[in-house]
Amino acid sequence: MRVSLRVGGKRTDNHVGELLGSYLDGQLSTREMARVEAHLLSCAQCRQELEQMRRLLALLRLCPPARPKRNFALVPEAASRVERRRLLFTPVAAAVAVLVLCLSIYAEVRLSRVAEPPGLSLPGVSLVPPIASVALQEAPSAAVAGAPIEATGQPTPAPRGQPQALLGPPAAPEAAGVRPGDGREEGGTSLAVTPAVGQGRPTARPFGFRTGEIWRPLLRSIQLLSGGVFVGLVVYWALRVRRERYSP
Amino acid sequence: MVSKSLTELEDAELVRRARGGDLQAYNALVLRYQTLVYNIAGRILIDWDLAQDVAQETFLRAYQNIGGFRGGSLRAWLARIATNCAHDMLRSKRRHPTTSIEDLGPSEADYMSLFGSGAQSPEGAVIAAELARAIDVAISCLPVDQRAALVLVDLNGFDYREAAAALGIRLGTLKSRLGRARARLRQLLREHEELLPPSLRL
Numbered sequence: 001m002r003v004s005l006r007v008g009g010k011r012t013d014n015h016v017g018e019l020l021g022s023y024l025d026g027q028l029s030t031r032e033m034a035r036v037e038a039h040l041l042s043c044a045q046c047r048q049e050l051e052q053m054r055r056l057l058a059l060l061r062l063c064p065p066a067r068p069k070r071n072f073a074l075v076p077e078a079a080s081r082v083e084r085r086r087l088l089f090t091p092v093a094a095a096v097a098v099l100v101l102c103l104s105i106y107a108e109v110r111l112s113r114v115a116e117p118p119g120l121s122l123p124g125v126s127l128v129p130p131i132a133s134v135a136l137q138e139a140p141s142a143a144v145a146g147a148p149i150e151a152t153g154q155p156t157p158a159p160r161g162q163p164q165a166l167l168g169p170p171a172a173p174e175a176a177g178v179r180p181g182d183g184r185e186e187g188g189t190s191l192a193v194t195p196a197v198g199q200g201r202p203t204a205r206p207f208g209f210r211t212g213e214i215w216r217p218l219l220r221s222i223q224l225l226s227g228g229v230f231v232g233l234v235v236y237w238a239l240r241v242r243r244e245r246y247s248p
Numbered sequence: 249m250v251s252k253s254l255t256e257l258e259d260a261e262l263v264r265r266a267r268g269g270d271l272q273a274y275n276a277l278v279l280r281y282q283t284l285v286y287n288i289a290g291r292i293l294i295d296w297d298l299a300q301d302v303a304q305e306t307f308l309r310a311y312q313n314i315g316g317f318r319g320g321s322l323r324a325w326l327a328r329i330a331t332n333c334a335h336d337m338l339r340s341k342r343r344h345p346t347t348s349i350e351d352l353g354p355s356e357a358d359y360m361s362l363f364g365s366g367a368q369s370p371e372g373a374v375i376a377a378e379l380a381r382a383i384d385v386a387i388s389c390l391p392v393d394q395r396a397a398l399v400l401v402d403l404n405g406f407d408y409r410e411a412a413a414a415l416g417i418r419l420g421t422l423k424s425r426l427g428r429a430r431a432r433l434r435q436l437l438r439e440h441e442e443l444l445p446p447s448l449r450l
Contacts, residue, residue, distance in 0.1 A: 017434075018427035027408055027423065049434065052450040056434050059448055060402040063383055064376050066296060066362040068286040072307050073275040082312045083269070 015039070015046050020053040090237045097230035104222040111215055255279075259322045267314055274314070277322070278307050284323060284404060285330045291399040292334040294388045296354055296362055302337050306330045320413070324406070327414040331396050338392065356381070375445045382443035386436045387429075394429035397422055402430070 016036045022028050023036045040047050074082075254262065254276040265273035285306050290299035306329050310317075317325050354362075356377065363380040364373030383403070387395050393415075400411040401422075412422040434450065441449045 017431040018424070021427055021430035022423055025408075052434050052438060053430065055450045056430065056437065057402060059379065059444075059450075060383065060398075061405075062448075063379050063403060064363050064366050065283050065287045065404075066290055066380070067365055068282055068300065068303065069361075070300065071279070072282045072285070072300075072303050073278045074271060074307060074311060076271060078308065079271050079274075079311060082308055 015043065015049075017046065017049055020046070020050050021057065023050075024054060024057060090233055094230055094233040094237070097226045097233065100226040101223060101230065104219045104226065108216070108219045108223075111219075260319070263314065263317060263322065266311070274311055281323060281326050282307070285326055287404060288327055288330045288399055289334045289337075291384070291387065291403055292331060292392065292396055293337060294384050296358065298337060298341075299334075302330065302333045306333045309333065321410055324410045324414040327400060327404075327406070327411075328416065331400075331415060335392070375447070378445045379448060382437070382445075385443055386433055386440075389436055390429050390432060394425045394432070397425040398429040398433065401426055 016023075016039045019028060019032060019036050023033065028036065040050060254273060257265075257273075257276070259277065259280075262273045262277050266277065282303060286299055286303045289302035289306065290296045293299055293302065306326065309329050309332075310326055313329075359377040359381045360373060362377075364377045367373035367376050387398060390398065396415055397411060400406040400414060401408065406414065408419060408422055408426075411426075412419045415422065417425075437444060437450055444450075
């Protein structure tokens with residue numbers, strides 16, 4: 001009675017139907033339990049529902065389990081199929097993606113190192129001295145700058161053979177940065193050098209890359225692709241693990 | 249000889265052996281838990297034939313992922329995989345609805361053979377089958393997430409914590425789903441009490 005008075009003052013007529021089961025299981029918090037008990041004292045309908053709930057839970061517990069009609073033990077063939085699935089796919093694919101990514105980054109680093117500083121030992125870079133010497137003789141224009149390129153087997157700015165495309169033209173533009181040093185060593189008018197080669201270099205930039213640097217967009221797309229594959233695999237793996245893993 | 253000793257081993261030991269590739273040890277676990285897994289699948293799908301496929305798939309997936317089991321309750325882990333498989337099956341069923349004539353659901357005879365075989369008397373078998381069928385009809389009206397909570401706690405004896413872990417939800421969420429499921433079920437079985445055998449009406 002004490003309780004019902006308190007509840008009556010609050011005017012709670014929201015029933016407690018959804019809490020009755022947990023109440024019977026003893027799984028309510030102290031506050032919820034007080035609320036249910038208070039409500040039950042004042043609500044005949046919920047008292048009746050409580051009784052029905054008690055019967056319902058007993059009934060559900062009474063229901064026997066279904067007997068499976070067959071056995072679900074794994075036969076060895078199924079097990080080994082699963083083992084192969086388990087062992088391999090995701091980790092190996094992810095490792096391959098990482099490997100490709102690393103290789104392409106390494107290749108890019110190597111190739112741009114070749115293109116930038118005076119790596120004189122490399123065949124493509126041996127283009128530099130001829131241009132420089134021609135320029136030093138103050139042969140001023142594109143026509144002359146083009147001649148030594150032809151001499152080394154680069155007839156047109158547009159690359160034809162793959163290895164030449166990789167190494168030939170990139171060396172030429174970068175040579176502009178390199179040459180002042182070379183020029184000074186050889187003595188002579190280094191000032192005339194820069195404009196001459198600036199006009200002479202193959203300038204077409206179809207996709208924002210210099211023509212000769214086809215390897216750049218190529219490597220970039222390989223990097224993006226393998227990076228994307230790797231991220232996708234990791235996400236897939238994480239989702240699957242999360243889904244199957246039970247953490248107590 | 250070997251299988252006899254396997255059935256006496258604890259779950260943890262069998263899991264350890266199964267991880268090392270011992271299929272016999274794994275199959276001892278399968279035998280131990282197949283009734284549970286089959287019942288969870290059957291009650292969530294309300295289709296006791298499909299439940300066989302789901303149970304088989306559950307044990308395949310569990311074998312595949314047994315490295316991901318980090319101790320704790322094995323049956324809750326299996327229950328989790330089983331409910332996931334059952335959900336996948338429900339989704340694919342919705343995507344490819346079959347309209348064959350066998351789709352009318354299991355008959356009374358099916359329920360008798362599934363649920364009545366353990367009964368002591370023929371009358372007991374009939375009552376068990378009627379009860380099981382009434383429960384199936386009633387819980388088919390529940391949303392799947394509520395149904396899963398009820399199936400684990402009230403029909404398979406999970407405690408709240410285990411069930412929440414198995415469903416990957418928080419305890420509070422489990423309580424409210426279970427509460428709603430039970431309240432709705434009570435209401436349904438009151439309104440359609442003809443579903444239940446007379447001695448068991450609410």
